Amino acid sequence: MRDRIEDLALAGPGILLLALAFVLPITEMLRLSIVGADGGLTVEHFARFLTDSYYLGIVWRTIYLSVLITMICAVIGFPLAYVMARVRPGLRLWLIVLIILPLMTSVVVRTFGWMVLLGRGGLVPFTFWKLGFVGRNFTLMHTEAAIVIGMVQVLLPFTTLSILGVVMKIDRRLEEASRTMGASFFATLRTVILPLAMPGILAGSLLAFTLSVSSFVTPSLLGGVRLPVVAASIYDAATKTLEWNFAAAQSVILLVGVLLALTPYIKLSGRRHG
Amino acid sequence: KDKLVINSYGGAYEQIHRKLVIEPFMKKYDVDVQVITAYSADALAQLRAQKAAPQFDVIHFSGGQEVVAAREGLISAIKAEELSNGKDLYPFATEGLSRGEGPVHAVAAIGLLYNKDKAPKKPARWADLWDPAYKDHIVLTDLSNSYGLLGFLMLNKVKGGDIKNPDPGFDAVKGLLGSSVVVSTSPEMQQNFAQNDAWIAPYAQDYAYTLRKAGLPIEFVQGAEGTPAVYLTANLVANRPNQDLAKKFIDFSLSPEVQAGWATELRYSPTNKATKLDDTVAKEVVYGEQAVSGLMRFDPVAVDAARASLVERWKKLIAR
Amino acid sequence: MATLELNQIVKSFGSVDVLHGISLTIESGQFVSLLGPSGCGKTTLLRIIAGLENVTRGGLRIAGRDVTNVPPEDRDIAMMFQSYALLPHMSVRENVRFPLRMRKRGTRSEQDQRVQAALETVQLGHLADRMPRQLSGGQQQRVALARAIVSDPKILLLDEPLSNLDARLREDMQVELIELHRRLGLTTVFVTHDQEEALSLSDTVVLMNAGRIEQVGAPQEIYAAPRTSFASEFIGSANLIPVKVGETATGAQAILPSGEIISVAPGSEPCQKAHLILRQEDIKLQPVQTAVQNGFRATVETRVFLGARIRYVLRLGDLRIKCLAPGTDIFSPGDPVAVSVPESRAQIIEA
Amino acid sequence: MATLELNQIVKSFGSVDVLHGISLTIESGQFVSLLGPSGCGKTTLLRIIAGLENVTRGGLRIAGRDVTNVPPEDRDIAMMFQSYALLPHMSVRENVRFPLRMRKRGTRSEQDQRVQAALETVQLGHLADRMPRQLSGGQQQRVALARAIVSDPKILLLDEPLSNLDARLREDMQVELIELHRRLGLTTVFVTHDQEEALSLSDTVVLMNAGRIEQVGAPQEIYAAPRTSFASEFIGSANLIPVKVGETATGAQAILPSGEIISVAPGSEPCQKAHLILRQEDIKLQPVQTAVQNGFRATVETRVFLGARIRYVLRLGDLRIKCLAPGTDIFSPGDPVAVSVPESRAQIIEA
Amino acid sequence: MVKGVPNALRLLTWLLVTLTLIFVLAPLIVVAGVSVSESQFIAFPPTGFSLRWFAAIFESNAYVHALTTSLKLAVLVTVTATIIGAGAAIALHRRRLPGTGLLAGLFLSPLILPSIIFAIGLLMLWSATVGPVSFWALWIGHMVIALPYVIRTTLAVLADSDPFLEEAARTMGASRWQRILYVVLPQCVPGLAAGAFFAFNISFDEAVVALFLRTPDLVTLPIQIYNQLEFSPDPTVAAVSTLMMGLTVFLIAIIDRLLGIQRFVGT
Numbered sequence A: 001m002r003d004r005i006e007d008l009a010l011a012g013p014g015i016l017l018l019a020l021a022f023v024l025p026i027t028e029m030l031r032l033s034i035v036g037a038d039g040g041l042t043v044e045h046f047a048r049f050l051t052d053s054y055y056l057g058i059v060w061r062t063i064y065l066s067v068l069i070t071m072i073c074a075v076i077g078f079p080l081a082y083v084m085a086r087v088r089p090g091l092r093l094w095l096i097v098l099i100i101l102p103l104m105t106s107v108v109v110r111t112f113g114w115m116v117l118l119g120r121g122g123l124v125p126f127t128f129w130k131l132g133f134v135g136r137n138f139t140l141m142h143t144e145a146a147i148v149i150g151m152v153q154v155l156l157p158f159t160t161l162s163i164l165g166v167v168m169k170i171d172r173r174l175e176e177a178s179r180t181m182g183a184s185f186f187a188t189l190r191t192v193i194l195p196l197a198m199p200g201i202l203a204g205s206l207l208a209f210t211l212s213v214s215s216f217v218t219p220s221l222l223g224g225v226r227l228p229v230v231a232a233s234i235y236d237a238a239t240k241t242l243e244w245n246f247a248a249a250q251s252v253i254l255l256v257g258v259l260l261a262l263t264p265y266i267k268l269s270g271r272r273h274g
Numbered sequence B: 001k002d003k004l005v006i007n008s009y010g011g012a013y014e015q016i017h018r019k020l021v022i023e024p025f026m027k028k029y030d031v032d033v034q035v036i037t038a039y040s041a042d043a044l045a046q047l048r049a050q051k052a053a054p055q056f057d058v059i060h061f062s063g064g065q066e067v068v069a070a071r072e073g074l075i076s077a078i079k080a081e082e083l084s085n086g087k088d089l090y091p092f093a094t095e096g097l098s099r100g101e102g103p104v105h106a107v108a109a110i111g112l113l114y115n116k117d118k119a120p121k122k123p124a125r126w127a128d129l130w131d132p133a134y135k136d137h138i139v140l141t142d143l144s145n146s147y148g149l150l151g152f153l154m155l156n157k158v159k160g161g162d163i164k165n166p167d168p169g170f171d172a173v174k175g176l177l178g179s180s181v182v183v184s185t186s187p188e189m190q191q192n193f194a195q196n197d198a199w200i201a202p203y204a205q206d207y208a209y210t211l212r213k214a215g216l217p218i219e220f221v222q223g224a225e226g227t228p229a230v231y232l233t234a235n236l237v238a239n240r241p242n243q244d245l246a247k248k249f250i251d252f253s254l255s256p257e258v259q260a261g262w263a264t265e266l267r268y269s270p271t272n273k274a275t276k277l278d279d280t281v282a283k284e285v286v287y288g289e290q291a292v293s294g295l296m297r298f299d300p301v302a303v304d305a306a307r308a309s310l311v312e313r314w315k316k317l318i319a320r
Numbered sequence C, D: 001m002a003t004l005e006l007n008q009i010v011k012s013f014g015s016v017d018v019l020h021g022i023s024l025t026i027e028s029g030q031f032v033s034l035l036g037p038s039g040c041g042k043t044t045l046l047r048i049i050a051g052l053e054n055v056t057r058g059g060l061r062i063a064g065r066d067v068t069n070v071p072p073e074d075r076d077i078a079m080m081f082q083s084y085a086l087l088p089h090m091s092v093r094e095n096v097r098f099p100l101r102m103r104k105r106g107t108r109s110e111q112d113q114r115v116q117a118a119l120e121t122v123q124l125g126h127l128a129d130r131m132p133r134q135l136s137g138g139q140q141q142r143v144a145l146a147r148a149i150v151s152d153p154k155i156l157l158l159d160e161p162l163s164n165l166d167a168r169l170r171e172d173m174q175v176e177l178i179e180l181h182r183r184l185g186l187t188t189v190f191v192t193h194d195q196e197e198a199l200s201l202s203d204t205v206v207l208m209n210a211g212r213i214e215q216v217g218a219p220q221e222i223y224a225a226p227r228t229s230f231a232s233e234f235i236g237s238a239n240l241i242p243v244k245v246g247e248t249a250t251g252a253q254a255i256l257p258s259g260e261i262i263s264v265a266p267g268s269e270p271c272q273k274a275h276l277i278l279r280q281e282d283i284k285l286q287p288v289q290t291a292v293q294n295g296f297r298a299t300v301e302t303r304v305f306l307g308a309r310i311r312y313v314l315r316l317g318d319l320r321i322k323c324l325a326p327g328t329d330i331f332s333p334g335d336p337v338a339v340s341v342p343e344s345r346a347q348i349i350e351a
Numbered sequence E: 001m002v003k004g005v006p007n008a009l010r011l012l013t014w015l016l017v018t019l020t021l022i023f024v025l026a027p028l029i030v031v032a033g034v035s036v037s038e039s040q041f042i043a044f045p046p047t048g049f050s051l052r053w054f055a056a057i058f059e060s061n062a063y064v065h066a067l068t069t070s071l072k073l074a075v076l077v078t079v080t081a082t083i084i085g086a087g088a089a090i091a092l093h094r095r096r097l098p099g100t101g102l103l104a105g106l107f108l109s110p111l112i113l114p115s116i117i118f119a120i121g122l123l124m125l126w127s128a129t130v131g132p133v134s135f136w137a138l139w140i141g142h143m144v145i146a147l148p149y150v151i152r153t154t155l156a157v158l159a160d161s162d163p164f165l166e167e168a169a170r171t172m173g174a175s176r177w178q179r180i181l182y183v184v185l186p187q188c189v190p191g192l193a194a195g196a197f198f199a200f201n202i203s204f205d206e207a208v209v210a211l212f213l214r215t216p217d218l219v220t221l222p223i224q225i226y227n228q229l230e231f232s233p234d235p236t237v238a239a240v241s242t243l244m245m246g247l248t249v250f251l252i253a254i255i256d257r258l259l260g261i262q263r264f265v266g267t
C-alpha cells in the first residue's frame, strides 16, 4: 500500500501535469472531431478521411516512411551507440556532441541545408550526374528519399542516445564471457549485446517512430506539397483551411492508430528480461 | 500609456511596417504599439483559439481571412465614417466594411515572375505558362498560399472556368505538373529562383521586388488576360478595450503618405486615391484610377466558401 | 591439450601495477592451481590467459603459438568468471548451450544432450528452464561451471568455481572436475582461495603474492618445503615465531624469545634472526603433567570448536601460537598445556 | 540486541515452494549460522528476515514487535548480500559510509572515522577511494562486509560473507566478526556453506534442507548428535552405511553388508534396516598387520593429499568409505589397511 | 572496445562512424557555409566571405531577446521535465500502480499527437480559464511535450538495472526518498542525461506551441527564425544556427575542462 502511495507520489506530478495541461485541452479539441457543421454529433469527418483513397494514401505513406525511418535509425544507431559506449569517455563525449549538433540548429534551417544539398544542381545530384547515374535535371528534392534522409538525420540522435544509455549499463563481463565461449565479436554483438540493448532500441525506436509520424516541418519542406503526410494534412486543415473539426478527426485517427499499434511495443519496453 | 497589440508579417515587411506606420503612430498619439509577427493564417488560427481572451487589437490579413473572422465574430465592424481616410479609398477597399471586415490598406498584384537572364523569352500572357519553352523551369504555388490560390483562380479563368467551376483550371494545371515544381512558401520560391534554375512562376508583384532587391534578375509581368490581386486588410479585433485607438491605427495605415511608403519600399499598390507616387514606383505597382479598375477581384465570400474544397481538390491533383 | 607459456607478463591498470613480470610454463594436460591472498592478481592473470585483458608488457603462447594478440574466441579456451557472468536474457539451458552454439559443436540434438549431461554433472538437470535470476547463488555458480566444462576446450580456466558451494557438493564437483580433466586431458588453470582444494586437485600449485609468483611446485613440495616465510604462513597457516638459531652436537636448535629451546630440522644455519615455522597441525598438545619431548609449556588462551578439529590459541609470553588439534583433545581456556613439536617439522627460514 | 522470532514462514515463488514453514527463535545477542546445501533456502530466509521478500504465509517478530509488514529500512538491520550489491556509482568509502548517512549516525567526521575503522577491519583501508569495479572479487566482498558492520544495527545478516577469501584472511575476518559480535552484542544471522566456519563461530547452528529446518542446536550438539541421516551426512561429511543392527550382551552391534561386525554406541535398538554413521575423521587407519580393535580390513582406493590431512577412499566389498587421516599416515592406493572405529563414535540412525 | 577486435573490423567501424558523422553534419556545414556568405540569399556554395550576418544578429535585439527567452525557457523546461519525468519513469518501471500500461500510453501521447492540436487546445483552454497567455503557459506546454522523452529514455535504462541495489539500500536504512535519490537516480543517469538533453532541445527547437502561445514579449528563437524565413529569408538564420552550434561545442568544451562532464557520460 505504501509502495503504491510512493509510486503515486512519484508519478503524481506527471499525471497531474498531463491531466490538466494535456488531456483537458486536447479533449476540447478532439471533441470537435464529432461535431458537425450544425453543432450536432456526426461521424462525417471520420468518414471523409477514412473513405477517401487520397487520405488513406497519405496514411500509408506516413506509416511506411515512418517505419523505414525508424528502422534506418535503429540500424545505424545501434552500432553507433555501441562504439560510443566502448570508446574512452573523452572521445565519447565528443561523438555525442557531434551527433546531437543537428538538434542545436532550428529544424527549418537544417532542412534548408538539405534543400541545398539535394536540390537540382545541389552537391548530391551534381555528384550523381557527374558519375553518370542521372540526368542533369535530376533532383532529390521533393522525393520520399529526401524525407527519409532529412528525418533520419533529425531522429538519429534520439535513437542513438536512447540506446547508448542502455549499452553503457551492460556488464562488460557478459561480453567477455561470450568471447571466451567462442563467440566472435559479431556473434557477441548479436547474441549478447543486441538482446540486452533491446530496451534502449525499443525506446529509441518508439521515439523515432512517434516523432516521424507526427512531424510535418521536415517532410513538408523536403517532400514538398506533393508528398503530404498525415501531420502536414492536419496542420493544413488546422491553419490553412481552418477545418478544425476535420483536423481533430485526423488527430484522433492518428493518435488512436499509433497508440494501438504501439501497445505491444509499450508493454515490451521497460520490461526486465525473462 | 495606452497600448495596442497588432500583427505584422515579419522580415522586411515588418521593418517597413514599423518605419511607415507603427513608429509614426506611436509618436503621433504617444502610445505603445507592440507587434506579434504572425502570418495571416497563423494569426487567424491564434485569434480563433484565444477568442475568450484575445490579445490583438488590430489584426492584418492578406489571404481573405477577414471573411471568416467577421463571420465568427472575431473582429468588429468599422463604419467608413469612422475613418478619416475612408472617403479617399477606392470602392473595393471599403467594400468589406458592410460585412464587418476591415478596410483594404494595400494590394499585392498577382502576375508572372520570370528570370530575365535565363528565361528564353519574356512572357506576356497567363497562357504562356503552357509554352513548352519554359518546360521543367516552372514554379507553381500551393493553393494553401493565398498568392497561389489567386494565381490558380486566374489560370482557371483563363482556361474558361470560374469559382463554381474549377474543372478547366485543374485540367490545365494537371498538364503543367509534370514539368514544374510546386512550392508552398515564399522562401521556397526564392530558393527555386536562386538555386534551382526556375524561370517562371505566377506570383505577387511585391515579391518580385523583394527578389530583385536580393540581387536576382527577376521581373514582374501583368498577364494580358488580367491582373488578380491579393487584398491586405486591417481589422478591428472584437472584445478588446481599446477599440477607439485601434480604429485610429487602422485609419493611420490608410493615409496617402503611408501608402506611398508601401509602394516605394515594397511595391504594394495603394488603395487610397490620394496617394502620390514617383514615376519609377508607379510603373511597378498598380497605380491610378484606370489601372486599378483593371484589377480583378474574385468575390471574397465565394472564394472563402470554395477555399476548402479547392485546396483539397488541388492536393489530390498534385499528390504523387 | 595445450602447453601454456607465460613470459614476463606485466600488467598495470593506470597507475596501479597489478602483475610484476609473471613467467610460468604449464604443460599440456596439467591441472594447475593459482593460490594466493585476495587481490594478489589471480583473476587478472586468468583474464590475460583468456585474452580479455591486454598485457602491459610480456607475451604468452598456447601450444607454441604466440597468442598475445589473438582474440579470446580464437584461443579455444573456456573460462568461468568469478562473478559467473551468466547471460541474463537466456535460460539456464541456453546459457550452457551457448559455447556449443558459438563453436558449432555437433547438431542441435547432440548439443542438447551435452547440455543436459553438463547440467547433470553439476546436479542442476531439473532447473534447465529457469532464468539465471531465479536461481540461488550456489546454483548460479554451478550453471557457470557447467557452461565452462560443456565444450571441452583446450584450456579450461576456472576462477573460484566452487566458492559458494557446501562441502558435500564441493567434493562432488571436485571429483567431477578431476574426472573430466583426466578423461579429456584438458589443461586446467584453477583459481582458488582454499588450500586444501588446491593441494588435493592440482598437479602443480602456483603460489602468488602481490602480483608475483612466490613458489611453484607439486602440492606436497609446496606444503612440505615452503621457500619463503609468506609461503609457509599462507599454506597451512603456519605460526611464524621469531627465533635465534644455535647449533649443538646433535643438530640445530631454535631459541624462542621466552628462552625455550627447540630442536629443529637438520640443515639450518645458526643465525641471530630467523623464523621458526610451526604448522598448526604439527603442534601436539598434551596435559601438562606429560613429559615434553621437544617443546615447551604454554597456556590455552582460546578454544574454537571446528567439528572434527579444534583450534587452540596458546600463549607463551608475548607470543600467540595457533594450533589445530583433533576433536578429541579437550583443554579449556586457562589450562596449562604441554606443547611438543616433531623435530622434523620444525623448520627455520631466515628472516 | 533483539530477539528474532520466525513463525511458520512459508514462501513460494510462483509455483516453486521454497520455504515450507520455518519456525525459529533467535535470542537477543546470539550468533546463529544458517547451514545447508546450495539452494535450500538460506538466502530466501535471510531476505525474509530483512523484509526484502514478502512471506507467503507466517510472520516474524523482532524484539517482540510484529514486523511482518514493516519495510526493511525500519527494521534496523544490516545485511550483506551474497552478490555484494555494492553501489557502482560510489567509491568504496562512500559505499561504506552510506548506511551511516542514511541512518544519520554521528557527524560527518565521526562517520569518516567509523568508515575508516570498518575498512581497516577488513584490511582495505588503503583502497578507500577506488570504485567497486576496480577491486578484485575478494576485495569487493570485504567492502560489502565493511558496509554491513559499520553501522551497528540491532540485527546483522550476513550471506556467505567470507566465501571469496583465502584461509588466512578468512580467519582474521572471523576473529573480527566474533569480536564485533561480543562487543556490541548484536544478534547475528550468518549464512555459510562452510561447516567449520558455522561450528566455530556460532552459538547456534540452524541446519536447513530443502526449505525445512533439519536440526537446531549448539555446534557441539549438532556435530555430536545429528538427528537425521541428512544432518549427519552433511555435517562432518559422514559415511552412511546400510546395516542391520543386532544386540549382544555388551551392547548393540552393526552388521555391515559384507558381514563384518562393529560395536556401536549404546542405545541403538535392534532392527533390520538402519544406517551406520561413520564420520570421516573418526575412522582410524593402521597398517594391516595391526590388530583391529573394533573394525574391519579394507583396501585403499584413492588417496588425496590435502596438506595437513589426507583423504582416503576405502573399498569394502561394494561399499566406498571416505576417511580423513592426519597427514602422517601414508598408505598408497591398493594397500590393504586395518580400519578401526571408536565404539562411542559409531552411531546408528534408522533408515 | 574489448580486446581482440580484428583490425579490419575496427577500420570498418570507424568508417561507419565517419560516414554517419558526415551524413549528420553535411547540412550543418552548408548552414555554416551560408552563414559566412556575402550573398543576400541562402545559397551554397557561399559566394565571398563576410561576417555581416553575424553582426546582424547582434544589431537587431530581436535575436538576442529571442535567444534569452528560449534559453530561459529551455533551461526551466529541462529541469522541471527531467524531475517530473524521472519520477514518472521510476513509477512506471516498478509496475506497482494499477493501470500502468494505460499510464504508459498516456505519457506517450504528447509525442504522437501533432503539436498543432495540442497548441490550439492549450491556447483555447488557457484563454478561457487563465486569460492572456504568458511565459508560464509556454513553459507548461513545453513540459508536456518534453516529458515523454525523459520518461522513455529513463525507462530504457532502468530496465537493465540491478534490483539488488535498491534492496541493499533498504537494509542500510535508506528511506524511500533517499533510495530514489542515492540509488535509483544515479542508476538512471545515462537515460536521464539523454532525456534532459532531449527536453532541452525540444523546448529550444519547438515552433508550433511557441507560435500559438506567443505574445509580443514572448518570442522564442525558433519563432524568430521562422518569422525571418517566412518573409525575407537571409543568411542571418544560418548565422544564428551556426552560432548555436559553435556555442554548444564551446560550452561543452569549457564545462568539460572545468567540471569534467566526461564523468557524466559514464566510464
Ligand SMILES: Nc1ncnc2c1ncn2[C@@H]1O[C@H](COP(=O)(O)OP(=O)(O)OP(=O)(O)O)[C@@H](O)[C@H]1O
Pocket: C133, C134, C135, C136, C137, C138, C139, C164, D013, D016, D018, D036, D037, D038, D039, D040, D041, D042, D043, D044, D045, D082, D193
Ligand atoms: N525467483 C525465483 N523463482 C523460482 N525459484 C527461485 C527463485 N529464487 C530462488 N528460487 C529457488 O529457491 C531456492 C532457494 O533459494 P536460495 O537463494 O534461498 O538458496 P540458498 O540456500 O541461498 O542457496 P545458495 O547456497 O546456493 O546460495 C532455490 O532452489 C532456488 O532455485
Ligand SMILES: Nc1ncnc2c1ncn2[C@@H]1O[C@H](COP(=O)(O)OP(=O)(O)OP(=O)(O)O)[C@@H](O)[C@H]1O
Pocket: C013, C016, C018, C036, C037, C038, C039, C040, C041, C042, C043, C044, C045, C082, C193, D133, D134, D135, D136, D137, D138, D139, D164
Ligand atoms: N580496474 C582496476 N583498476 C585498478 N586496480 C585494479 C583494477 N582491477 C583490479 N585491480 C587491482 O588489481 C589487483 C588484482 O586483482 P585481481 O582481481 O586479479 O585479484 P585476485 O587475485 O583475483 O583477488 P580475489 O581473490 O580477491 O578475487 C587487486 O589488488 C585489485 O585491487
Ligand SMILES: [Mg+2]
Pocket: C042, C043, C044, C082, C159, D136, D137, D138
Ligand atoms: Mg579474483
Ligand SMILES: [Mg+2]
Pocket: C136, C137, C138, D042, D043, D044, D082, D159
Ligand atoms: Mg544463497
